[in-house]
Amino acid sequence: MATKKWGTxxxxxxxxLLMLAGCAQNNGNANGNTSGNTQExxxxxxxxxxxxxMIDLVVWNTNLGFKPIEKGSQLYELYKDVLGVGVIHxxxxxxxxxxYLNQLNLKIAANEMPDLFKPQQGIEESLAKNGAIADLTDLxxxxxxxxxxxxxxxxxxxxxxxxxxxxxxxxxxxxxxxxGRTAGLIRQDWLDELGLSMPTTQEEYxxxxxxxxxxxPNGNGQRDEIPTGGREEARWMDHLFAMYGIAMHxxxxxxxxxxxxxxxxxxxxxMKAALAFNxxxxxxxxxxxxxxxxxxxxxxxxxxxNRVGSYFHWAESVGGHxxxxxxxxxVKGDFAVLPVPKVEGYEGFYTAxxxxxxxxxxxxxxxxKKLMATLKLLNNLYDTNNWxxxxxxxxGMHHVMNNGKPSTLPEDKSTxxxxxxxxxxxxxxxxxxKNLFNxxxxxxxxxxxxxNLRNMDENVKYIKTIAGDGLPASIYEGFAxxxxxxxxxxxxxxxxxxxxxIDKFDEFVEKWYASGGEEVTxxxxxxxxKTNG
Amino acid sequence: xxxESRGEKVFRFAILIVLGLLSVIALLPLLSVISVSxxxxxxxxxxxxxxxxxxxxxxxxxxxxxxxxxxRSFFLTLITTLIGTLLxxxxxxxLAYPLAKKEFMIGGILMVGVVITMVFKAPxxxxxxxxxxxxxxxxxxxxxxxxxxxxxNLIIMRTFFKQFPKELEEAAxxxxxxxxxLLFSFVLPLSKAVLATLALFYGVVLWNQFQHPLxxxxxxxxxxxxxxxxxxxxxxxxxxxxxxxxxxNYNERTLRSATVVFAIIPVILVYPFLQKYxxxxxxxxxxxx
Numbered sequence: 144m145a146t147k148k149w150g151t152x153x154x155x156x157x158x159x160l161l162m163l164a165g166c167a168q169n170n171g172n173a174n175g176n177t178s179g180n181t182q183e184x185x186x187x188x189x190x191x192x193x194x195x196x197m198i199d200l201v202v203w204n205t206n207l208g209f210k211p212i213e214k215g216s217q218l219y220e221l222y223k224d225v226l227g228v229g230v231i232h233x234x235x236x237x238x239x240x241x242x243y244l245n246q247l248n249l250k251i252a253a254n255e256m257p258d259l260f261k262p263q264q265g266i267e268e269s270l271a272k273n274g275a276i277a278d279l280t281d282l283x284x285x286x287x288x289x290x291x292x293x294x295x296x297x298x299x300x301x302x303x304x305x306x307x308x309x310x311x312x313x314x315x316x317x318x319x320x321x322x323g324r325t326a327g328l329i330r331q332d333w334l335d336e337l338g339l340s341m342p343t344t345q346e347e348y349x350x351x352x353x354x355x356x357x358x359x360p361n362g363n364g365q366r367d368e369i370p371t372g373g374r375e376e377a378r379w380m381d382h383l384f385a386m387y388g389i390a391m392h393x394x395x396x397x398x399x400x401x402x403x404x405x406x407x408x409x410x411x412x413x414m415k416a417a418l419a420f421n422x423x424x425x426x427x428x429x430x431x432x433x434x435x436x437x438x439x440x441x442x443x444x445x446x447x448x449n450r451v452g453s454y455f456h457w458a459e460s461v462g463g464h465x466x467x468x469x470x471x472x473x474v475k476g477d478f479a480v481l482p483v484p485k486v487e488g489y490e491g492f493y494t495a496x497x498x499x500x501x502x503x504x505x506x507x508x509x510x511x512k513k514l515m516a517t518l519k520l521l522n523n524l525y526d527t528n529n530w531x532x533x534x535x536x537x538x539g540m541h542h543v544m545n546n547g548k549p550s551t552l553p554e555d556k557s558t559x560x561x562x563x564x565x566x567x568x569x570x571x572x573x574x575x576x577k578n579l580f581n582x583x584x585x586x587x588x589x590x591x592x593x594x595n596l597r598n599m600d601e602n603v604k605y606i607k608t609i610a611g612d613g614l615p616a617s618i619y620e621g622f623a624x625x626x627x628x629x630x631x632x633x634x635x636x637x638x639x640x641x642x643x644x645i646d647k648f649d650e651f652v653e654k655w656y657a658s659g660g661e662e663v664t665x666x667x668x669x670x671x672x673k674t675n676g
Numbered sequence: 677x678x679x680e681s682r683g684e685k686v687f688r689f690a691i692l693i694v695l696g697l698l699s700v701i702a703l704l705p706l707l708s709v710i711s712v713s714x715x716x717x718x719x720x721x722x723x724x725x726x727x728x729x730x731x732x733x734x735x736x737x738x739x740x741x742x743x744x745x746x747x748r749s750f751f752l753t754l755i756t757t758l759i760g761t762l763l764x765x766x767x768x769x770x771l772a773y774p775l776a777k778k779e780f781m782i783g784g785i786l787m788v789g790v791v792i793t794m795v796f797k798a799p800x801x802x803x804x805x806x807x808x809x810x811x812x813x814x815x816x817x818x819x820x821x822x823x824x825x826x827x828x829n830l831i832i833m834r835t836f837f838k839q840f841p842k843e844l845e846e847a848a849x850x851x852x853x854x855x856x857x858l859l860f861s862f863v864l865p866l867s868k869a870v871l872a873t874l875a876l877f878y879g880v881v882l883w884n885q886f887q888h889p890l891x892x893x894x895x896x897x898x899x900x901x902x903x904x905x906x907x908x909x910x911x912x913x914x915x916x917x918x919x920x921x922x923x924x925n926y927n928e929r930t931l932r933s934a935t936v937v938f939a940i941i942p943v944i945l946v947y948p949f950l951q952k953y954x955x956x957x958x959x960x961x962x963x964x965x
Contacts, residue, residue: 208907211896233894236906242890245800249891252801253808440929441723448722471718556908557743 198516199229202563203247203260205237209561217537218560225529228520232563240264251275256506259517262315265616267504268307271314277505277514280313286518290525293570294319301498301613304674316521318499322573323606325393326458326493326598327382327481332474333360333452341482345386345420348484352429355452361472363449371424371453372431374442376628377635380434382455383424386484386491387417390609396631397494398611398667405610405671407664409631410655413489415648418638425639435636447471453481458598459576462591477594480601492607500616502569527575530567534579536560550583573599610671618666622659630655713737713934717927735925736934740908746938748897749904754942756819756900757882764824764878765871772830773859776837794827804891818892819900823882829874836870837863872953883943901939908935 199214212218212232222230236242244263250256256275270276280303283291298319303311334341334351337358342348352370354360361368373380378394385391389408390399396409408414424430431437431445445451446464449472461478468476483491503521508514523529535542535549540559542549552559567575577599580592619626634651637643656664680688707727712720716731724730740746774780775787798806812818840863848862864871886902893899899907909932926934 208909211894234896234907235894236890236903238906246891249801249804253805444721444723444929450722467721471721557745 196512197223197229198512199231200258200513200517200520202230202232203235203243203257204232204561204563205240205243205261206232206234206561206563207237208556209559210234210556212560212563216560217540218562221532221537222564225532226520226523226564228516228523230520230563232561234561258506258508258513259503259520260506262501262504267315267501268617270504271307271312275507276314277507277517278312278314279316279505282514282518283313283521286515287522287525289522290316293525293527298498298613301674304670305613305615305617307617314504315501316503316569318502318569318571320495320497320499320571322571322599323493323495323602324457324459324571325381325455326602326605327385327453327455327483328458328461328478328598329453329481330355330360330451331477331479333476336360336362341479342484343482344485348386348481349424349429352424352452353427356429360452361449361474363472367450369431369445369451370429372434372437372442372445372451373455374437374439375435376632377421377435377639379442379455380421380430381494382453382481382483383421383430384414384417385493385605386486386489387413387420388490388492389413389417390494390611392494392496395628397496397609398614399609405664405668407655407660407667409628409635410652410660415645416486416489418635418648419645421639422641422645426641430639435640449474449476454478458602459580459595461598462588462595465594466588466591475590478598479594480598480605483605491605493602493605495606495608496612497608498613499569524564524566525570530575531579531582533562533564534567536562545586548582550586573603611667613674614667614670618663618670622663625655625659625663630658709933710937712930713937715930716925717930720927720929731925733925736930739924739926740931740934740938745896746901746904746908746935749899749901750938752816752819752898753883753901756816757879760820760823760882761875761878763820764826764829764882765875767824768826768830768833768874769859769864769867769871771825772833773837773855773863775830776834776840790827790830800891807892813892814894814898816893816898818888819885819898820882822888823878823885826878826881829877833867833870833874836867840866869953872950876950876953880943905935905939908932 211234212222212230214229214231219230222228235246240263244266247257247260247263247266251270262270267276271278294317298317299313302313302315302317306312306314329341329351331341333355337354337360339351339354342351355368355370357366359366359368371380371383373383373394376394381389381391381394388399389411390397391408396407396414398405398407400406401408401411401413421430425432425434431442431451433441437445442454443464446454447467449468458480465476465478468474483493485491505514505517505521508517524533535551537560538544538549540552541562542551544550567579577596580596583592616626624630630651634643634647638645638647704727708725711727711729712725713736714729714732714734715725716733716735719725719730771786775783775790777783807813807818807822812821844862844866845858848858853861884902885900886906889898889900889903893903896904896907
């Protein structure tokens with residue numbers, strides 16, 4: 144018996160030892176790394192005092208599969224030169240922001256918040272309440288004047304009004320979009336082919352769609368044209384709603400003034416009319432039968448296959464589709480901006496939102512040097528002179544030089560480090576975008592890029608900035624389903640598919656108000672009164 | 677052969693048809709993925725590829741196979757799966773064996789401990805902090821260590837050991853062998869069925885692991901295959917890209933398909949040989965709890 148007991152004890156002991164050995168080794172590794180870093184940070188100034196201290200900051204942002212930025216890498220060196228700060232950008236799986244948010248939460252729980260990061264799904268609100276992220280109200284004017292001055296005061300005022308602590312402080316850097324980027328688009332070359340003119344009213348637009356359906360504008364002998372359509376959850380088909388004056392952002396109903404009061408566009412009679420119109424298009428085969436099933440890749444694939452007559456997306460990016468269409472079908476197409484078709488009794492527009500939500504929050508760093516370095520980074524980041532360098536990235540990795548002009552290389556996730564900073568997208572102006580297009584080495588792509596430029600100018604005419612611009616997500620607190628549009632998507636898709644008659648819409652409005660819409664509307668109107676009072 | 681009436685034959689035939697149809701349904705998506713991976717990008721854009729490749733090309737595969745980081749992840753996963761499975765079997769056997777013995781006094785308490793971990797899953801944040809505090813953060817060992825003991829598998833093995841004929845062990849005892857000798861020279865060689873089953877269970881978990889490396893590994897060099905693949909097939913950005921067009925024969929979708937097929941090839945190769953154990957495995961340990 145004794146030997147047996149001893150035997151088990153030995154097993155247990157050896158296992159414990161094995162585990163300990165493993166752990167000890169790991170600890171050694173981890174410590175080795177961290178102490179290595181701190182030593183570096185501490186020793187460099189004393190060892191070479193003449194050299195200015197380079198502080199490394201950990202930065203988190205969207206990365207859709209590109210390589211991380213590691214110390215000493217090519218992009219690290221570029222950022223060091225341009226921004227004056229070392230940037231470490233680990234790879235964090237994005238997955239629509241969900242995986243990113245999970246990992247961010249774990250990091251924060253482990254007391255290792257990144258120094259500078261893009262917040263997700265309103266996480267900045269609780270962080271601000273807990274004092275975990277820095278109050279930037281006084282810091283920005285002093286230490287990051289470029290950023291402070293670039294963003295217009297009225298946008299800062301919205302940020303202050305949205306302060307979750309209710310004290311009117313600034314806790315994040317907002318994204319600003321200074322022009323209308325999205326629009327309905329239509330194949331101008333198909334119109335020409337069929338001898339039609341650009342539609343200006345709804346009835347003309349429907350006639351054009353019918354012609355696209357029946358008259359084989361792509362000339363391949365098959366009736367494979369898709370007059371128009373969009374994507375799942377009735378998204379990215381805003382042009383079919385815009386003519387009814389619906390405030391809508393990439394398919395999400397938004398807030399605007401209806402009958403003199405800030406109202407969710409989905410519960411207005413305007414939406415009822417728009418859905419009835421969509422259902423009609425679907426019934427007549429003018430809407431892609433797979434509209435509510437398309438994901439981005441599938442819908443883009445149909446556009447690129449020279450089959451789609453009219454769609455909704457960035458007006459300035461038609462060139463990419465047109466080049467692909469040329470490669471696939473050998474046609475030099477043209478997607479022009481579709482003027483919002485007139486409907487009797489409605490005031491149509493394409494929705495624009497200047498305020499793009501939080502882009503950056505700064506860790507409330509106890510380490511004064513790191514906090515200052517973060518502000519220095521932000522200051523240099525919003526120095527517009529640096530933007531072109533940041534856009535083009537590393538020569539040989541992200542772009543090459545042709546005839547003294549930079550030319551971006553095709554995306555290659557196996558070789559390119561992730562360009563974590565895109566200030567030109569976070570503070571987007573029509574001037575910078577145009578300059579960017581003009582600075583590109585055209586080569587034989589000029590025709591496509593010129594169409595981008597033309598569309599940017601054209602779209603300005605149909606844009607309206609909605610009254611709900613800047614409305615914080617916190618108004619939906621406690622009503623996740625309203626924020627996720629669950630009810631809207633269900634009713635909208637079923638009405639479009641004809642499973643529900645349009646009369647069901649009234650039931651939706653009732654349910655929406657009853658399931659929290661009442662409270663959300665109250666909060667939204669309070670916010671509106673506060674920011675416009 | 678048992679005599680079958682006509683009715684029984686018809687019934688058997690009907691079953692065959694139904695099962696055949698089911699397997700076709702299961703096979704079709706796989707076939708379509710495979711054929712997309714061998715098709716040219718532009719036909720895929722045109723949505724013309726169904727179950728046979730069109731405009732056949734190896735380009736997607738060429739591009740993917742040329743990526744060194746994919747191979748690195750592949751071998752990393754292969755090695756961690758092999759080492760992890762071996763370690764897991766060893767550790768599980770060495771815990772299951774004493775737990776199967778009545779004379780092991782603290783066995784009952786240990787068993788309760790095992791079951792607790794099975795019933796109450798640790799919430800993610802404390803779990804993260806614990807694993808991190810023992811130094812497994814950003815450490816390739818995290819691909820193995822947390823997986824080497826699974827309570828469910830432990831119980832299966834323990835039940836198997838309990839059913840082991842006592843007489844055999846007693847005979848070995850008479851010959852003067854101790855517990856270790858007994859386990860490694862007599863019991864384990866006669867437990868191949870349960871070992872194979874558990875090897876499959878552990879192996880599949882290790883091969884497919886996603887959550888652990890996602891949370892614990894930040895260095896992309898140590899990404900196992902599944903995460904690496906996920907990194908390849910992330911959704912395209914809404915933001916348009918101003919790059920010049922690439923004159924290539926593949927696109928995002930064909931690459932995705934090639935990557936997905938790449939990842940399942942090893943499993944497809946191994947599965948037919950281990951599948952019979954899978955069925956057995958479900959039975960083993962189910963007699964006694």
